[in-house]
Amino acid sequence: MHMLQDITKLIQLQERDQRIRALQKDLKDIPTMQTRAKMQLAGDQAAVEAANLAMKEVEVKIKNIQLDVQTRQTSIKRLQDQQFETRKNDEFAALGHEIKRYEADVTKLEDGELEQMEALETAKAKLKEAQAKLAATQVRVNEELKNLDERGVGVKKRLEDLTVERTTLAEPIDPDALDLYTRIFIKKGDAAIVPMENAMCGGCHMKVVVGVIQSLKQSEGLTQCEACGRILYLVE
Known part of the structure; x- marks a missing residue:
């Protein structure tokens, strides 16, 4: 009879051991799943960084154009002052030519600036879109991480209970x-x-x-x- 009792107890013990083993595997898998969840963010973060960089590049182009316009306007002002001071007609005309050349440059630069301003609006919209996508992913990932944390706590508690049950079952064997x-x-x-x-x-x-x-x-x-x-x- 004693052997049959041992067999019955061993079957019960094994049932606990199998559940303990499955839960331990679960617990071991949680960090991997957390890493995988966080990795979902990488692509969206990269997209935000790329969009931000593209926007900054356009901003730099606009700044450079504005500097170029300023330089030419300073030159125009200087030439106009020279024109005002000269008494010679040919010199006056030559300075007038220079002024026109610079003014044509300014017009061209300002047209370019308008184009870049439009490009900046597009770049800003793209950045906003990328940020919204990242924010949505972040919400989903946070939820996933929270669930995994809760699962980890639950699994640990169940493991503790099963380990106690196992000890009790093993004692009389x-x-x-x-x-x-x-x-x-x-x-x-x-x-x-x-x-x-x-x-x-x-x-x-x-x-x-x-x-x-x-x-x-x-x-x-x-x-x-x-x-x-x-x-x-x-x-x-």
């Missing part, structure tokens, strides 16, 4: 039986104790030899599958 079960469970990674049905091992699905079947029916000790080493129990 024969130490040798427990030791054998633990070694097999660690090695196999899925189950250490499996049913034998239709003369087949529930772990490796190999046919079980007659001697093993007899030993199982007598149930005097733990019976192991000769092929995979897992502990077998009889399903009536």
Whole structure:
């Protein structure tokens, strides 16, 4: 009877161990999932940076045009002063030519500035769009991270409870039986104790030899599958 009690307790223990193992895997996966969630932001952040850079480039072009206009206007003012001071007609005319050349430059530059102003509006709109997309992704990622944090807390709590249950279940089991079960469970990674049905091992699905079947029916000790080493129990 004692052996049957051990078998029943081992099956219950294994059920806890399998859940503990699954939860530990869950817990281990959470940081990876958090990293993956944060990575969703990378593309949108890069888009914002690129849009910001494009806008800055247009702003620099506008500033340069404005500086060029200023320089030419200073030159025009200087030439007009010279014109005002000269008494010679040919010099007056030559200065007038220079002034016209500079004024034509200013007109051309100002046309260019208008074009760049339009480009700046487009660049600003693109930046705004990229920022809105990033903000939306950030909200989604924050929600995901919050859920993962909560999940982590829940999993840890469940693990603590299961570990306590496991200790209670393991206590009355024969130490040798427990030791054998633990070694097999660690090695196999899925189950250490499996049913034998239709003369087949529930772990490796190999046919079980007659001697093993007899030993199982007598149930005097733990019976192991000769092929995979897992502990077998009889399903009536």
